[in-house]
Amino acid sequence: MTLPVKIRTHKISFSYDGKPVLRDATACFHEKSITAIVGPSGCGKSTFLLTLNRLWEEMPNGSMRGTVEMHLDGAFRDIYGKDFPVVQLRRRVGMIFQEPNPLPMSIFRNVAFPLQLAGIRERDLIRNKVERALRKVRLWNEVENRLSDPALSLSGGQQQRMCLARALILEPEVLLLDEPTSSLDPKAVEAVEQLLVDLKGRCTLLVVSHYLDQVRRIADRVVELRDGAFPIDAGTALMG
Amino acid sequence: MTRFLEKTVPAFAWLCGAVFLAAIASVVGYLLYKGLRTLDPGLFFGDTAPLDALLMKRRVFGGIFPAMAGTVLLVVLSVGWAVPIGLAAGIYLAEYARGGTKDTLNFFFDILAGLPSIVVGLFGFSLAVFLNKNVSARLHPCLLVSSVALAFLVLPYIIRTTQVSLETVPPRVRMTARSMGATRLQNIFRVLLPQSLPGLSSGVILAIGRCAEDTAVIMLTGAVATAGIPGSLLSHYEALPFYIYYISAQYADQRELATGYGASIVLLAVCLLLFFLAFLVRKSVTSRALYRA
Numbered sequence: 314m315t316l317p318v319k320i321r322t323h324k325i326s327f328s329y330d331g332k333p334v335l336r337d338a339t340a341c342f343h344e345k346s347i348t349a350i351v352g353p354s355g356c357g358k359s360t361f362l363l364t365l366n367r368l369w370e371e372m373p374n375g376s377m378r379g380t381v382e383m384h385l386d387g388a389f390r391d392i393y394g395k396d397f398p399v400v401q402l403r404r405r406v407g408m409i410f411q412e413p414n415p416l417p418m419s420i421f422r423n424v425a426f427p428l429q430l431a432g433i434r435e436r437d438l439i440r441n442k443v444e445r446a447l448r449k450v451r452l453w454n455e456v457e458n459r460l461s462d463p464a465l466s467l468s469g470g471q472q473q474r475m476c477l478a479r480a481l482i483l484e485p486e487v488l489l490l491d492e493p494t495s496s497l498d499p500k501a502v503e504a505v506e507q508l509l510v511d512l513k514g515r516c517t518l519l520v521v522s523h524y525l526d527q528v529r530r531i532a533d534r535v536v537e538l539r540d541g542a543f544p545i546d547a548g549t550a551l552m553g
Numbered sequence: 554m555t556r557f558l559e560k561t562v563p564a565f566a567w568l569c570g571a572v573f574l575a576a577i578a579s580v581v582g583y584l585l586y587k588g589l590r591t592l593d594p595g596l597f598f599g600d601t602a603p604l605d606a607l608l609m610k611r612r613v614f615g616g617i618f619p620a621m622a623g624t625v626l627l628v629v630l631s632v633g634w635a636v637p638i639g640l641a642a643g644i645y646l647a648e649y650a651r652g653g654t655k656d657t658l659n660f661f662f663d664i665l666a667g668l669p670s671i672v673v674g675l676f677g678f679s680l681a682v683f684l685n686k687n688v689s690a691r692l693h694p695c696l697l698v699s700s701v702a703l704a705f706l707v708l709p710y711i712i713r714t715t716q717v718s719l720e721t722v723p724p725r726v727r728m729t730a731r732s733m734g735a736t737r738l739q740n741i742f743r744v745l746l747p748q749s750l751p752g753l754s755s756g757v758i759l760a761i762g763r764c765a766e767d768t769a770v771i772m773l774t775g776a777v778a779t780a781g782i783p784g785s786l787l788s789h790y791e792a793l794p795f796y797i798y799y800i801s802a803q804y805a806d807q808r809e810l811a812t813g814y815g816a817s818i819v820l821l822a823v824c825l826l827l828f829f830l831a832f833l834v835r836k837s838v839t840s841r842a843l844y845r846a
Contacts, residue, residue: 371731372724403734414729416744418843427733430743461844479733 316343318384319487319517320365325379327360327369327541334360336541337379344384347509347518349532351525357541358521359411362489365519366406367392367399385486404431406487407480412496413472415464420456423464423475427483446478450508470501477508488512490520494527506531584821588814596815597621612781617816621823622782623696623790624765628827630700630786631764635707636757642708643715648741666709674773677702681774694775697786702770707760714759718752719745747842754835761827765820768794793820 321341327334334357342348350358363369364377382389385405392402404427415423424443433439443460447453452474456467464475473493480488490509494502509518510531522528528535536543598606599615606613613619646658677698684692692698722745730744746753768776776795783790793816800813 366732368728368732371728400734400736403732408732410725410732412725414725416726416729417748422843426730426743430730430733430735430739463844483734 316346318342319344320381320383320519321389322364323380323382325361325364325377325381327357327364327375327377329360330374334541335364338538338542340536340543342517342519343534344517345513345515346533347513347520347531349528349535350519350521350538351523351528351535352538354523356538358538359491361538362408362491362519362521365392365487365489366403366408368403368408370399383487404483405485406489407483407485409473409476409480409488409490409493411492413469413476415467415472415475417463417465419461420464420467420475421460424479424482427479431483442482443478446482447475449481450474450478451504452478468501470497470504473497473501473505474508477505481512485516487517487519490518492521492523495523502527581821584814584817588811588816588818591811591815592818596812596819609782614779617791617793617796617812617819619780619782620791620793620796620816621819623776623780623792624794624820624823625827626696626783626790627700627703627771627792628761628764630696631703631707632757632760634701634704635711635760638704639708639711639756640715640753642712643719644741644746646712647716647719648737648745662709662712666713668706669769670706670767671769671773673702673706674770676705677770677774691787693787694773694789695787696775696783696790699771699774699776699790702774703764703767706767706770707763710759710763711753711756714752714756715749718749721752722748743842747839750835750839750842754831757831758828761831762824765824765827766794768798771795772798793823 318341323339324337325335325339326337338357338361350361352358360369364379365381365383369375369377381392383392383406384390390397416426418426421443424446425439428439428442444453444457447456452471455471456462456475464472467475473496477493493509494505497505506527509520512518513533520528520532522532594603595616597603597616597618598613601611601613601616605611606616606618642662646655646662650658678694680702681692681694681698684698719741726744726748727740730740735743771792772795775789776792777789778791778796778799780789780791797813797816797820800809800816804810804813
């Protein structure tokens with residue numbers, strides 16, 4: 314079975330301060346599947362993810378060429394196009410970082426934060442959504458009585474799951490994960506991996522990972538990034 | 554040699570801390586020793602009944618109550634002008650200004666920070682004279698002019714602390730809200746500023762202290778020895794530092810000099826009270842901005 318394509322990149326080249334990181338990276342990624350991006354460290358995997366939600370634009374000294382198209386609202390759209398607001402893009406393309414990045418505010422506020430940024434004010438709606446997101450990442454039972462505690466008081470694994478809940482609360486179509494389990498203990502790793510597999514049903518997931526056994530456990534497809542490019546044609550359909 | 558340094562540097566650091574503490578303790582101790590016995594209703598209200606004075610039914614002569622009121626009003630007004638402007642300028646410098654503009658502005662704010670307060674006072678005085686000649690003869694050195702001049706004096710502190718605390722928010726935190734679709738302004742107001750509150754409040758506390766103690770600016774711009782409680786922004790006023798300065802320069806007897814010490818203790822207490830208020834405001838803003846569920 315071949316799943317429809319969600320994201321296709323064409324000849325992305327990227328450099329920081331004139332140092333090339335990506336060279337003509339061309340690939341496509343399929344809907345409702347987990348694609349693992351592997352490769353030696355420093356080969357540009359994280360940078361590649363940043364080109365998919367345009368987050369690199371917030372850092373100084375990057376420059377990029379090439380195109381990224383995403384299948385949104387029934388058609389492929391150039392996410393760097395002038396008619397595509399970056400704020401909208403980032404609400405539909407969530408991102409999880411290597412280190413959990415809770416904001417220094419309460420647990421509730423953290424998870425509700427994207428909703429508030431999007432201008433949603435109804436308190437009941439927000440409460441419901443926060444609860445649902447926290448249940449989805451199986452954190453609700455652990456935090457329901459301490460929602461106004463600082464998020465930084467959670468353990469590392471809990472923090473990462475909370476960040477996942479925060480990313481999921483806007484029901485993104487794409488989730489970018491940059492080594493999401495590398496700072497977690499084995500039990501937390503298992504919980505997060507299980508979650509990612511569950512999410513496949515509604516999301517396109519791209520996971521940068523260093524751990525080959527993790528890749529084997531969760532990925533539907535593996536693409537390798539080497540020297541800033543995908544050496545084997547990553548545009549091909551799913552491998553078994 | 555290394556071992557020697559390893560041992561002596563901490564010892565020296567301890568010693569410096571101790572000297573500093575001893576200096577503070579001796580200043581406060583001396584003030585208390587000299588002024589404590591003057592702290593009675595008479596110091597504050599003179600011959601007026603305290604209740605009448607507090608309700609502003611009767612004017613106080615020979616007491617420092619009007620000077621306390623003047624100082625508190627002055628500080629609140631000056632900080633009230635300086636905080637919004639300083640915040641805006643600090644945000645601009647940290648988040649928007651780049652390259653040559655930023656360097657130039659930084660340079661000018663450094664100069665402004667080093668401006669002697671007597672020069673700022675002269676500026677305020679000239680401003681009052683200018684307004685008097687060109688706008689309305691009713692305008693003269695007054696509470697309004699003093700507070701504007703003082704705001705000018707403390708503006709650099711607020712700009713600097715705002716800028717520095719915004720610039721030192723870790724990149725990871727800075728990026729987080731942006732990755733969730735926050736606009737630049739949303740990021741500034743919902744993440745970066747709340748994150749910077751501790752830094753901001755220390756800037757405000759510095760500003761409060763400076764406004765409360767400054768004498769050079771206010772003696773040129775509207776503080777007088779007797780004025781009662783200021784009736785409007787355009788009236789003369791009394792202030793504690795000016796009272797202390799005045800009494801210690803022109804005291805008639807030992808008793809009058811002692812009231813100067815009493816007033817110093819009161820000034821310290823007023824500052825402490827204002828610091829505490831600033832701290833409470835910060836606490837409540839933090840919990841409102843970040844922790845209320």
